[in-house]
Amino acid sequence: MIIENKNLTMSHVEIAELVGSRPDSVKRTIETLAEKGIITFTQTVEKSSGGRPGTIYHVNKRNSYVVVAQLCPEFTARLVDRWQELEEQATHPALPSTYIEALEELLTSKKNEEALTLVNKEQEAEINDLKNLFKEGMTTTQFCKMLNGVNTQQINSYLAERNWLFNESKSGTRWRCASYARDKYLTEHQHKISVHGGEDFIKFQPVLLRKGAERIFTLYRQAKLPMKANWDGQFTHDKQIQVAS
Structure with a gap:
Protein backbone atom coordinates (compact mmCIF):
# COMPACT_ATOMS: atom_id res chain seq x y z
CA MET A 1 0.00 0.00 0.00
CA ILE A 2 1.12 3.55 -0.75
CA ILE A 3 -0.63 6.91 -0.43
CA GLU A 4 -0.63 9.14 -3.55
CA ASN A 5 -2.02 12.64 -3.11
CA LYS A 6 -3.91 11.43 -0.01
CA ASN A 7 -5.43 8.51 -1.98
CA LEU A 8 -4.70 4.90 -1.06
CA THR A 9 -3.41 2.58 -3.76
CA MET A 10 -2.74 -1.15 -3.90
CA SER A 11 0.17 -2.80 -5.72
CA HIS A 12 -0.14 -5.58 -8.28
CA VAL A 13 1.94 -7.75 -5.94
CA GLU A 14 -0.59 -7.42 -3.12
CA ILE A 15 -3.49 -8.12 -5.50
CA ALA A 16 -1.69 -11.26 -6.65
CA GLU A 17 -1.31 -12.42 -3.06
CA LEU A 18 -5.00 -11.78 -2.32
CA VAL A 19 -6.34 -13.75 -5.29
CA GLY A 20 -3.61 -16.40 -5.45
CA SER A 21 -2.44 -15.36 -8.91
CA ARG A 22 1.01 -14.76 -10.40
CA PRO A 23 2.22 -11.13 -10.14
CA ASP A 24 3.12 -11.03 -13.85
CA SER A 25 -0.43 -12.17 -14.72
CA VAL A 26 -1.85 -9.31 -12.65
CA LYS A 27 0.49 -6.85 -14.41
CA ARG A 28 -0.67 -8.06 -17.83
CA THR A 29 -4.31 -7.69 -16.79
CA ILE A 30 -3.65 -4.12 -15.58
CA GLU A 31 -1.87 -3.26 -18.84
CA THR A 32 -4.68 -4.72 -20.96
CA LEU A 33 -7.39 -2.84 -19.04
CA ALA A 34 -5.35 0.39 -19.21
CA GLU A 35 -4.87 0.01 -22.97
CA LYS A 36 -8.66 -0.20 -23.35
CA GLY A 37 -9.05 2.95 -21.25
CA ILE A 38 -10.95 1.11 -18.52
CA ILE A 39 -8.49 1.84 -15.69
CA THR A 40 -5.37 3.86 -14.97
CA PHE A 41 -2.32 2.95 -12.91
CA THR A 42 0.95 4.40 -11.66
CA GLN A 43 4.41 2.85 -11.51
CA THR A 44 7.20 2.87 -8.95
CA VAL A 45 10.60 1.21 -8.91
CA GLU A 46 11.28 -0.88 -5.81
CA LYS A 47 13.92 -3.43 -4.86
CA SER A 48 12.75 -7.03 -4.66
CA SER A 49 13.83 -9.52 -2.01
CA GLY A 50 16.69 -10.48 -4.33
CA GLY A 51 17.97 -6.91 -4.31
CA ARG A 52 17.22 -6.14 -7.98
CA PRO A 53 14.93 -3.18 -8.80
CA GLY A 54 11.58 -3.99 -10.35
CA THR A 55 8.58 -2.02 -11.61
CA ILE A 56 5.53 -2.08 -9.34
CA TYR A 57 2.07 -1.16 -10.63
CA HIS A 58 -0.33 0.66 -8.28
CA VAL A 59 -4.11 1.04 -8.72
CA ASN A 60 -6.69 2.89 -6.68
CA LYS A 61 -9.62 1.29 -4.88
CA ARG A 62 -12.07 1.44 -7.77
CA ASN A 63 -9.57 0.11 -10.30
CA SER A 64 -8.49 -2.73 -8.02
CA TYR A 65 -12.08 -4.04 -8.08
CA VAL A 66 -12.04 -3.96 -11.88
CA VAL A 67 -8.75 -5.89 -11.96
CA VAL A 68 -9.96 -8.54 -9.51
CA ALA A 69 -13.28 -8.87 -11.33
CA GLN A 70 -11.31 -9.59 -14.49
CA LEU A 71 -8.98 -12.07 -12.77
CA CYS A 72 -11.02 -13.89 -10.12
CA PRO A 73 -14.51 -12.51 -9.34
CA GLU A 74 -14.88 -14.97 -6.46
CA PHE A 75 -12.18 -13.09 -4.52
CA THR A 76 -14.05 -9.76 -4.46
CA ALA A 77 -15.10 -10.23 -0.82
CA ARG A 78 -11.48 -10.78 0.20
CA LEU A 79 -10.53 -7.56 -1.60
CA VAL A 80 -13.27 -5.65 0.25
CA ASP A 81 -11.88 -6.90 3.59
CA ARG A 82 -8.34 -5.90 2.63
CA TRP A 83 -9.40 -2.38 1.66
CA GLN A 84 -11.16 -1.99 4.99
CA GLU A 85 -7.88 -2.93 6.71
CA LEU A 86 -5.87 -0.46 4.61
CA GLU A 87 -8.31 2.39 5.19
CA GLU A 88 -8.28 1.69 8.93
CA GLN A 89 -4.48 1.75 8.94
CA ALA A 90 -4.44 5.03 7.01
CA THR A 91 -6.96 6.60 9.42
CA HIS A 92 -5.17 5.37 12.55
CA PRO A 93 -1.55 4.69 11.59
CA ALA A 94 0.49 2.78 14.13
CA LEU A 95 3.19 4.93 15.70
CA PRO A 96 6.73 3.58 15.97
CA SER A 97 7.21 2.02 19.38
CA THR A 98 11.00 2.37 19.44
CA TYR A 99 13.66 4.72 18.18
CA ILE A 100 14.91 2.00 15.78
CA GLU A 101 11.43 1.58 14.28
CA ALA A 102 11.18 5.34 13.76
CA LEU A 103 14.52 5.36 11.93
CA GLU A 104 13.45 2.41 9.79
CA GLU A 105 10.22 4.18 8.80
CA LEU A 106 12.17 7.33 7.93
CA LEU A 107 14.59 5.27 5.82
CA THR A 108 11.70 3.56 4.00
CA SER A 109 10.09 6.94 3.30
CA LYS A 110 13.35 8.32 1.87
CA LYS A 111 13.81 5.22 -0.32
CA ASN A 112 10.29 5.64 -1.71
CA GLU A 113 11.00 9.29 -2.50
CA GLU A 114 14.22 8.35 -4.29
CA ALA A 115 12.45 5.59 -6.24
CA LEU A 116 9.74 8.04 -7.36
CA THR A 117 12.41 10.53 -8.44
CA LEU A 118 14.11 7.77 -10.45
CA VAL A 119 10.84 6.88 -12.18
CA ASN A 120 10.21 10.53 -13.05
CA LYS A 121 13.71 10.86 -14.52
CA GLU A 122 13.24 7.68 -16.57
CA GLN A 123 9.89 8.93 -17.86
CA GLU A 124 11.44 12.29 -18.77
CA ALA A 125 14.23 10.47 -20.63
CA GLU A 126 11.67 8.40 -22.54
CA ILE A 127 9.78 11.55 -23.56
CA ASN A 128 13.00 13.12 -24.84
CA ASP A 129 13.85 9.94 -26.73
CA LEU A 130 10.45 9.94 -28.41
CA LYS A 131 10.86 13.57 -29.47
CA ASN A 132 14.00 12.52 -31.34
CA LEU A 133 12.50 9.35 -32.81
CA PHE A 134 8.92 10.03 -33.86
CA LYS A 135 8.12 11.79 -37.14
CA GLU A 136 4.67 12.31 -38.63
CA GLY A 137 3.84 9.78 -41.34
CA MET A 138 5.99 6.97 -39.95
CA THR A 139 4.83 3.40 -40.37
CA GLN A 222 9.37 -3.61 -21.24
CA ALA A 223 10.90 -6.18 -23.66
CA LYS A 224 7.47 -7.17 -24.99
CA LEU A 225 8.06 -6.63 -28.72
CA PRO A 226 9.21 -9.47 -31.01
CA MET A 227 13.01 -9.35 -30.91
CA LYS A 228 15.71 -10.74 -33.19
CA ALA A 229 17.48 -13.92 -32.14
CA ASN A 230 20.84 -12.09 -32.15
CA TRP A 231 19.62 -9.09 -30.12
CA ASP A 232 22.36 -7.94 -27.73
CA GLY A 233 19.89 -7.11 -24.94
CA GLN A 234 20.53 -3.37 -25.14
CA PHE A 235 17.58 -0.94 -25.34
CA THR A 236 19.12 1.66 -27.65
CA HIS A 237 17.93 3.49 -30.72
CA ASP A 238 18.98 5.37 -33.83
CA LYS A 239 17.93 9.00 -34.14
CA GLN A 240 17.43 9.24 -37.89
CA ILE A 241 15.57 7.23 -40.51
CA GLN A 242 14.37 8.04 -43.98
CA VAL A 243 10.61 8.52 -44.01
CA ALA A 244 8.88 8.09 -47.35
CA SER A 245 6.54 10.85 -48.26
Whole structure:
Protein backbone atom coordinates (compact mmCIF):
# COMPACT_ATOMS: atom_id res chain seq x y z
CA MET A 1 0.00 0.00 0.00
CA ILE A 2 1.12 3.55 -0.75
CA ILE A 3 -0.63 6.91 -0.43
CA GLU A 4 -0.63 9.14 -3.55
CA ASN A 5 -2.02 12.64 -3.11
CA LYS A 6 -3.91 11.43 -0.01
CA ASN A 7 -5.43 8.51 -1.98
CA LEU A 8 -4.70 4.90 -1.06
CA THR A 9 -3.41 2.58 -3.76
CA MET A 10 -2.74 -1.15 -3.90
CA SER A 11 0.17 -2.80 -5.72
CA HIS A 12 -0.14 -5.58 -8.28
CA VAL A 13 1.94 -7.75 -5.94
CA GLU A 14 -0.59 -7.42 -3.12
CA ILE A 15 -3.49 -8.12 -5.50
CA ALA A 16 -1.69 -11.26 -6.65
CA GLU A 17 -1.31 -12.42 -3.06
CA LEU A 18 -5.00 -11.78 -2.32
CA VAL A 19 -6.34 -13.75 -5.29
CA GLY A 20 -3.61 -16.40 -5.45
CA SER A 21 -2.44 -15.36 -8.91
CA ARG A 22 1.01 -14.76 -10.40
CA PRO A 23 2.22 -11.13 -10.14
CA ASP A 24 3.12 -11.03 -13.85
CA SER A 25 -0.43 -12.17 -14.72
CA VAL A 26 -1.85 -9.31 -12.65
CA LYS A 27 0.49 -6.85 -14.41
CA ARG A 28 -0.67 -8.06 -17.83
CA THR A 29 -4.31 -7.69 -16.79
CA ILE A 30 -3.65 -4.12 -15.58
CA GLU A 31 -1.87 -3.26 -18.84
CA THR A 32 -4.68 -4.72 -20.96
CA LEU A 33 -7.39 -2.84 -19.04
CA ALA A 34 -5.35 0.39 -19.21
CA GLU A 35 -4.87 0.01 -22.97
CA LYS A 36 -8.66 -0.20 -23.35
CA GLY A 37 -9.05 2.95 -21.25
CA ILE A 38 -10.95 1.11 -18.52
CA ILE A 39 -8.49 1.84 -15.69
CA THR A 40 -5.37 3.86 -14.97
CA PHE A 41 -2.32 2.95 -12.91
CA THR A 42 0.95 4.40 -11.66
CA GLN A 43 4.41 2.85 -11.51
CA THR A 44 7.20 2.87 -8.95
CA VAL A 45 10.60 1.21 -8.91
CA GLU A 46 11.28 -0.88 -5.81
CA LYS A 47 13.92 -3.43 -4.86
CA SER A 48 12.75 -7.03 -4.66
CA SER A 49 13.83 -9.52 -2.01
CA GLY A 50 16.69 -10.48 -4.33
CA GLY A 51 17.97 -6.91 -4.31
CA ARG A 52 17.22 -6.14 -7.98
CA PRO A 53 14.93 -3.18 -8.80
CA GLY A 54 11.58 -3.99 -10.35
CA THR A 55 8.58 -2.02 -11.61
CA ILE A 56 5.53 -2.08 -9.34
CA TYR A 57 2.07 -1.16 -10.63
CA HIS A 58 -0.33 0.66 -8.28
CA VAL A 59 -4.11 1.04 -8.72
CA ASN A 60 -6.69 2.89 -6.68
CA LYS A 61 -9.62 1.29 -4.88
CA ARG A 62 -12.07 1.44 -7.77
CA ASN A 63 -9.57 0.11 -10.30
CA SER A 64 -8.49 -2.73 -8.02
CA TYR A 65 -12.08 -4.04 -8.08
CA VAL A 66 -12.04 -3.96 -11.88
CA VAL A 67 -8.75 -5.89 -11.96
CA VAL A 68 -9.96 -8.54 -9.51
CA ALA A 69 -13.28 -8.87 -11.33
CA GLN A 70 -11.31 -9.59 -14.49
CA LEU A 71 -8.98 -12.07 -12.77
CA CYS A 72 -11.02 -13.89 -10.12
CA PRO A 73 -14.51 -12.51 -9.34
CA GLU A 74 -14.88 -14.97 -6.46
CA PHE A 75 -12.18 -13.09 -4.52
CA THR A 76 -14.05 -9.76 -4.46
CA ALA A 77 -15.10 -10.23 -0.82
CA ARG A 78 -11.48 -10.78 0.20
CA LEU A 79 -10.53 -7.56 -1.60
CA VAL A 80 -13.27 -5.65 0.25
CA ASP A 81 -11.88 -6.90 3.59
CA ARG A 82 -8.34 -5.90 2.63
CA TRP A 83 -9.40 -2.38 1.66
CA GLN A 84 -11.16 -1.99 4.99
CA GLU A 85 -7.88 -2.93 6.71
CA LEU A 86 -5.87 -0.46 4.61
CA GLU A 87 -8.31 2.39 5.19
CA GLU A 88 -8.28 1.69 8.93
CA GLN A 89 -4.48 1.75 8.94
CA ALA A 90 -4.44 5.03 7.01
CA THR A 91 -6.96 6.60 9.42
CA HIS A 92 -5.17 5.37 12.55
CA PRO A 93 -1.55 4.69 11.59
CA ALA A 94 0.49 2.78 14.13
CA LEU A 95 3.19 4.93 15.70
CA PRO A 96 6.73 3.58 15.97
CA SER A 97 7.21 2.02 19.38
CA THR A 98 11.00 2.37 19.44
CA TYR A 99 13.66 4.72 18.18
CA ILE A 100 14.91 2.00 15.78
CA GLU A 101 11.43 1.58 14.28
CA ALA A 102 11.18 5.34 13.76
CA LEU A 103 14.52 5.36 11.93
CA GLU A 104 13.45 2.41 9.79
CA GLU A 105 10.22 4.18 8.80
CA LEU A 106 12.17 7.33 7.93
CA LEU A 107 14.59 5.27 5.82
CA THR A 108 11.70 3.56 4.00
CA SER A 109 10.09 6.94 3.30
CA LYS A 110 13.35 8.32 1.87
CA LYS A 111 13.81 5.22 -0.32
CA ASN A 112 10.29 5.64 -1.71
CA GLU A 113 11.00 9.29 -2.50
CA GLU A 114 14.22 8.35 -4.29
CA ALA A 115 12.45 5.59 -6.24
CA LEU A 116 9.74 8.04 -7.36
CA THR A 117 12.41 10.53 -8.44
CA LEU A 118 14.11 7.77 -10.45
CA VAL A 119 10.84 6.88 -12.18
CA ASN A 120 10.21 10.53 -13.05
CA LYS A 121 13.71 10.86 -14.52
CA GLU A 122 13.24 7.68 -16.57
CA GLN A 123 9.89 8.93 -17.86
CA GLU A 124 11.44 12.29 -18.77
CA ALA A 125 14.23 10.47 -20.63
CA GLU A 126 11.67 8.40 -22.54
CA ILE A 127 9.78 11.55 -23.56
CA ASN A 128 13.00 13.12 -24.84
CA ASP A 129 13.85 9.94 -26.73
CA LEU A 130 10.45 9.94 -28.41
CA LYS A 131 10.86 13.57 -29.47
CA ASN A 132 14.00 12.52 -31.34
CA LEU A 133 12.50 9.35 -32.81
CA PHE A 134 8.92 10.03 -33.86
CA LYS A 135 8.12 11.79 -37.14
CA GLU A 136 4.67 12.31 -38.63
CA GLY A 137 3.84 9.78 -41.34
CA MET A 138 5.99 6.97 -39.95
CA THR A 139 4.83 3.40 -40.37
CA THR A 140 5.18 0.93 -37.52
CA THR A 141 8.02 -0.79 -39.37
CA GLN A 142 9.94 2.46 -39.93
CA PHE A 143 9.62 3.40 -36.27
CA CYS A 144 10.71 -0.02 -35.04
CA LYS A 145 13.72 -0.07 -37.36
CA MET A 146 15.22 2.59 -35.08
CA LEU A 147 14.77 0.42 -31.98
CA ASN A 148 17.75 -1.86 -31.45
CA GLY A 149 16.91 -5.55 -31.72
CA VAL A 150 13.25 -5.36 -32.80
CA ASN A 151 12.28 -7.95 -35.42
CA THR A 152 10.58 -5.61 -37.89
CA GLN A 153 9.44 -8.52 -40.08
CA GLN A 154 7.21 -9.69 -37.24
CA ILE A 155 6.07 -6.36 -35.77
CA ASN A 156 2.87 -5.99 -37.83
CA SER A 157 1.79 -9.58 -37.09
CA TYR A 158 2.45 -8.85 -33.40
CA LEU A 159 0.33 -5.69 -33.58
CA ALA A 160 -2.41 -7.65 -35.32
CA GLU A 161 -2.48 -9.98 -32.30
CA ARG A 162 -3.03 -6.88 -30.12
CA ASN A 163 -5.94 -5.76 -32.37
CA TRP A 164 -4.07 -2.79 -33.85
CA LEU A 165 -4.06 -4.14 -37.43
CA PHE A 166 -5.85 -6.67 -39.60
CA ASN A 167 -4.99 -8.22 -42.96
CA GLU A 168 -7.72 -7.52 -45.52
CA SER A 169 -6.13 -9.72 -48.20
CA LYS A 170 -7.04 -13.38 -48.56
CA SER A 171 -4.05 -14.25 -50.73
CA GLY A 172 -1.32 -11.80 -49.66
CA THR A 173 -0.69 -9.12 -47.03
CA ARG A 174 -2.52 -5.79 -46.97
CA TRP A 175 -2.52 -4.32 -43.48
CA ARG A 176 -5.36 -2.03 -42.40
CA CYS A 177 -6.05 -0.23 -39.13
CA ALA A 178 -8.31 -2.17 -36.79
CA SER A 179 -11.15 -0.24 -35.16
CA TYR A 180 -9.57 -0.60 -31.69
CA ALA A 181 -6.43 1.32 -32.70
CA ARG A 182 -7.86 3.65 -35.36
CA ASP A 183 -7.44 7.35 -34.47
CA LYS A 184 -5.97 6.26 -31.14
CA TYR A 185 -2.66 4.61 -32.01
CA LEU A 186 -2.84 4.57 -35.83
CA THR A 187 -4.39 6.33 -38.79
CA GLU A 188 -4.37 5.58 -42.52
CA HIS A 189 -2.91 7.38 -45.53
CA GLN A 190 -4.60 6.78 -48.88
CA HIS A 191 -2.77 6.57 -52.19
CA LYS A 192 -4.38 6.27 -55.60
CA ILE A 193 -2.67 3.58 -57.69
CA SER A 194 -3.02 3.79 -61.48
CA VAL A 195 -2.88 0.50 -63.36
CA HIS A 196 -2.09 0.57 -67.08
CA GLY A 197 -4.92 -1.11 -68.92
CA GLY A 198 -6.87 -1.68 -65.72
CA GLU A 199 -8.91 0.12 -63.10
CA ASP A 200 -7.30 2.51 -60.64
CA PHE A 201 -7.54 1.55 -56.97
CA ILE A 202 -6.89 3.04 -53.54
CA LYS A 203 -4.04 1.71 -51.40
CA PHE A 204 -4.32 2.20 -47.64
CA GLN A 205 -1.15 2.63 -45.57
CA PRO A 206 -1.42 2.43 -41.75
CA VAL A 207 0.81 5.05 -40.09
CA LEU A 208 1.61 5.78 -36.46
CA LEU A 209 0.10 8.51 -34.36
CA ARG A 210 2.22 9.92 -31.53
CA LYS A 211 0.26 7.99 -28.89
CA GLY A 212 0.89 4.80 -30.86
CA ALA A 213 4.62 5.51 -30.98
CA GLU A 214 4.60 6.11 -27.21
CA ARG A 215 2.85 2.79 -26.62
CA ILE A 216 5.25 0.86 -28.87
CA PHE A 217 8.23 2.52 -27.19
CA THR A 218 6.86 1.53 -23.78
CA LEU A 219 6.39 -2.08 -24.93
CA TYR A 220 9.95 -2.02 -26.26
CA ARG A 221 11.37 -0.83 -22.93
CA GLN A 222 9.37 -3.61 -21.24
CA ALA A 223 10.90 -6.18 -23.66
CA LYS A 224 7.47 -7.17 -24.99
CA LEU A 225 8.06 -6.63 -28.72
CA PRO A 226 9.21 -9.47 -31.01
CA MET A 227 13.01 -9.35 -30.91
CA LYS A 228 15.71 -10.74 -33.19
CA ALA A 229 17.48 -13.92 -32.14
CA ASN A 230 20.84 -12.09 -32.15
CA TRP A 231 19.62 -9.09 -30.12
CA ASP A 232 22.36 -7.94 -27.73
CA GLY A 233 19.89 -7.11 -24.94
CA GLN A 234 20.53 -3.37 -25.14
CA PHE A 235 17.58 -0.94 -25.34
CA THR A 236 19.12 1.66 -27.65
CA HIS A 237 17.93 3.49 -30.72
CA ASP A 238 18.98 5.37 -33.83
CA LYS A 239 17.93 9.00 -34.14
CA GLN A 240 17.43 9.24 -37.89
CA ILE A 241 15.57 7.23 -40.51
CA GLN A 242 14.37 8.04 -43.98
CA VAL A 243 10.61 8.52 -44.01
CA ALA A 244 8.88 8.09 -47.35
CA SER A 245 6.54 10.85 -48.26
